[in-house]
Amino acid sequence: MIELPPGLILIVGAFLVPFFHGNVRNIYMLLLPIFGIWGLLTVSNGVYFPFEIFGYNLSPVRIDRLSLLFGYIFHIAAIISLIYAFHLKDTVQQMAGLIYAGAAIGGAFAGDLITLFIYWEITAIASVFLIWSSRTEASFKAGMRYLIIQVGSGVLLLAGAIIHFHKTGSIVFDKMNLSGLGPILIFIAFGIKAAFPLLHNWLVDAYPEATVTGTVFLSAFTTKLAIYALARGFPGTEMLIWIGATMTAFPIFYAVIENNLRRVLTYSLNNQLGFMVVGIGIGTELSINGTAAHAFSHILYKAVLFMSMGAVLYRTGTIKGSELGGLYKTMPYTTGFCIVGAASASAFPLFSGFISKSLIVTAAAVEGHWFVWGVLLFASASVFYHSGIKIPYFAFFQHDSGKRPQEAPKNMLAAMGIAAFLCIAIGVYPYWLYDILPYNVDYKPYTTTHVVTQLQLLFFSALAFGWLMRTGLYPPELKSTNLDFDWSYRVFIPKILNIVANSIKIINASLESVIHKILAFVNANLSKHHGRSGILARTSSLGGSVTMIISVLAVLIIIFYFET
Amino acid sequence: MEDNSEPNKKSFWLDNKKNVDKIWYALILICALTVLADLFYHKHVEYSIEDIIPGMYGWYGFIGAVFLVLAAKILRKILMRSENYYNENQND
Numbered sequence: 001m002i003e004l005p006p007g008l009i010l011i012v013g014a015f016l017v018p019f020f021h022g023n024v025r026n027i028y029m030l031l032l033p034i035f036g037i038w039g040l041l042t043v044s045n046g047v048y049f050p051f052e053i054f055g056y057n058l059s060p061v062r063i064d065r066l067s068l069l070f071g072y073i074f075h076i077a078a079i080i081s082l083i084y085a086f087h088l089k090d091t092v093q094q095m096a097g098l099i100y101a102g103a104a105i106g107g108a109f110a111g112d113l114i115t116l117f118i119y120w121e122i123t124a125i126a127s128v129f130l131i132w133s134s135r136t137e138a139s140f141k142a143g144m145r146y147l148i149i150q151v152g153s154g155v156l157l158l159a160g161a162i163i164h165f166h167k168t169g170s171i172v173f174d175k176m177n178l179s180g181l182g183p184i185l186i187f188i189a190f191g192i193k194a195a196f197p198l199l200h201n202w203l204v205d206a207y208p209e210a211t212v213t214g215t216v217f218l219s220a221f222t223t224k225l226a227i228y229a230l231a232r233g234f235p236g237t238e239m240l241i242w243i244g245a246t247m248t249a250f251p252i253f254y255a256v257i258e259n260n261l262r263r264v265l266t267y268s269l270n271n272q273l274g275f276m277v278v279g280i281g282i283g284t285e286l287s288i289n290g291t292a293a294h295a296f297s298h299i300l301y302k303a304v305l306f307m308s309m310g311a312v313l314y315r316t317g318t319i320k321g322s323e324l325g326g327l328y329k330t331m332p333y334t335t336g337f338c339i340v341g342a343a344s345a346s347a348f349p350l351f352s353g354f355i356s357k358s359l360i361v362t363a364a365a366v367e368g369h370w371f372v373w374g375v376l377l378f379a380s381a382s383v384f385y386h387s388g389i390k391i392p393y394f395a396f397f398q399h400d401s402g403k404r405p406q407e408a409p410k411n412m413l414a415a416m417g418i419a420a421f422l423c424i425a426i427g428v429y430p431y432w433l434y435d436i437l438p439y440n441v442d443y444k445p446y447t448t449t450h451v452v453t454q455l456q457l458l459f460f461s462a463l464a465f466g467w468l469m470r471t472g473l474y475p476p477e478l479k480s481t482n483l484d485f486d487w488s489y490r491v492f493i494p495k496i497l498n499i500v501a502n503s504i505k506i507i508n509a510s511l512e513s514v515i516h517k518i519l520a521f522v523n524a525n526l527s528k529h530h531g532r533s534g535i536l537a538r539t540s541s542l543g544g545s546v547t548m549i550i551s552v553l554a555v556l557i558i559i560f561y562f563e564t
Numbered sequence: 565m566e567d568n569s570e571p572n573k574k575s576f577w578l579d580n581k582k583n584v585d586k587i588w589y590a591l592i593l594i595c596a597l598t599v600l601a602d603l604f605y606h607k608h609v610e611y612s613i614e615d616i617i618p619g620m621y622g623w624y625g626f627i628g629a630v631f632l633v634l635a636a637k638i639l640r641k642i643l644m645r646s647e648n649y650y651n652e653n654q655n656d
């Protein structure tokens with residue numbers, strides 16, 4: 001049985017946060033997700049709390065293996081993120097983080113599209129405060145762009161849901177065919193939040209602008225809620241294979257040249273989402289399991305990476321690769337955790353990414369998508385390259401920047417430690433995770449072939465990095481902005497609008513001058529005839545007027561005489 | 565912003581260039597070993613190309629990574645702007 005809809009305890013609980021202070025507040029906040037996950041351990045599959053409103057049959061809570069898996073990992077992510085933020089004294093961020101996590105959990109259990117929409121929008125609104133809390137002009141603007149896009153995605157979802165309802169008579173959130181306006185709108189709404197290529201810019205724009213602790217929250221929920229929604233709504237949609245493959249390959253080029261290390265991680269996040277989207281597109285039991293497993297392990301190692309970079313930002317005040325280096329000397333624990341996260345992200349054997357990503361790559365090969373399989377392998381090699389090597393190397397090693405920051409605060413170390421431990425635990429004993437996947441797993445990750453080929457892939461791309469470094473071919477970290485697709489709406493479209501506005505101004509001005517000339521001409525003529533000395537404005541004597549009238553009358557009389 | 569101002573005289577293993585070289589040679593050795601390993605077990609693969617070339621994954625990874633970096637280097641010429649690009653643009 002189940003007493004409360006999952007996630008609601010975090011949302012409602014968030015409003016009591018201002019009444020607690022100091023450590024009591026921290027413990028109180030931590031208890032909310034702990035109670036939440038406790039509740040999930042005893043539930044059984046089914047639909048809970050159904051009710052009807054305005055003719056829609058809503059089912060706010062649906063429990064099955066897929067929703068439970070995301071429920072678990074969202075709770076774990078909330079716990080880790082909260083511990084990481086223990087030192088924080090910012091009530092707004094604390095409430096926003098809790099509501100955001102709660103809404104993501106609620107969304108994962110939503111049994112109908114209306115409930116999903118409500119949670120979808122709450123995640124958007126709550127999370128933007130984690131960006132705005134940086135309290136810089138850049139974060140304010142990025143947050144605005146983020147909010148517009150996120151809320152827009154929700155509006156598309158709602159519109160699609162209503163159209164879908166009127167066509168099928170059902171509002172239940174289940175597998176849909178990508179035909180007809182309703183499902184297409186819903187698909188685009190999911191695609192925005194899952195950061196499909198060209199819909200992805202809000203991600204790389206906003207996440208690096210969020211607070212040190214905010215980015216850790218952000219990295220876990222929004223995009224993975226979208227992955228869940230896609231896995232629920234559109235499994236086996238072939239288009240997703242191609243979209244996903246593009247996602248794995250497209251952002252990594254940016255990751256190589258980007259200088260802001262949190263933005264590098266965001267590009268790599270986008271690339272990892274691509275693997276999950278491919279898994280959904282293939283749509284077999286193996287590949288859906290792969291997507292779910294990869295979402296699970298991805299949330300953990302991405303959290304470790306964002307936490308370690310957050311700690312660097314917190315201690316040094318910068319996160320630019322060009323200004324960092326040599327930090328391992330004074331931040332050894334952070335360095336160690338970062339390396340664990342990097343190894344997991346790169347899918348090293350014995351780390352979490354290895355046992356989850358290989359499900360998807362194998363599924364692609366088994367189903368005969370050889371080209372996609374090749375792209376995924378290329379993307380895997382390069383993940384190691386930018387997430388696995390670049391992040392730890394430029395922050396903690398390379399040339400010594402001379403910075404000697406303190407080790408990260410204890411609460412941050414604890415949070416990183418827990419997440420890093422889970423990364424290794426899942427990697428060493430994958431059956432913890434495999435047992436809770438949506439379908440039964442008949443897959444062995446640790447075969448000789450898998451391990452050896454993966455080690456080849458990884459060590460040779462490390463070799464490539466070393467070779468490029470030693471020969472000086474490697475592009476240096478430079479302070480820069482690299483144009484991405486958001487350039488189109490941040491610069492190009494405003495420029496076009498500017499040009500349009502300017503041409504309207506010019507046309508307007510020339511029209512005005514023409515009209516002025518016409519008016520001046522009319523005016524001149526009027527004053528010529530009606531003006532002071534104009535013929536029609538002249539005054540004459542009374543006698544003259546009488547003579548004129550009489551003569552006109554005389555002419556008329558003569559005319560009429562001859563007429564009759 | 566908590567730079568430790570007192571001079572840090574402790575020297576680290578990695579500060580010595582020779583040790584960095586050692587890591588580099590160890591890496592080359594490991595790569596060679598992974599390719600050799602291919603000769604000693606039966607591969608379970610989906611595509612025959614994986615089995616024909618020893619160390620196929622290694623070559624693929626190496627070429628892929630080099631391509632990635634060199635392509636990104638070229639992309640930089642097109643995409644790179646100054647750090648304040650977007651701010652400058654909003655002000656004009």
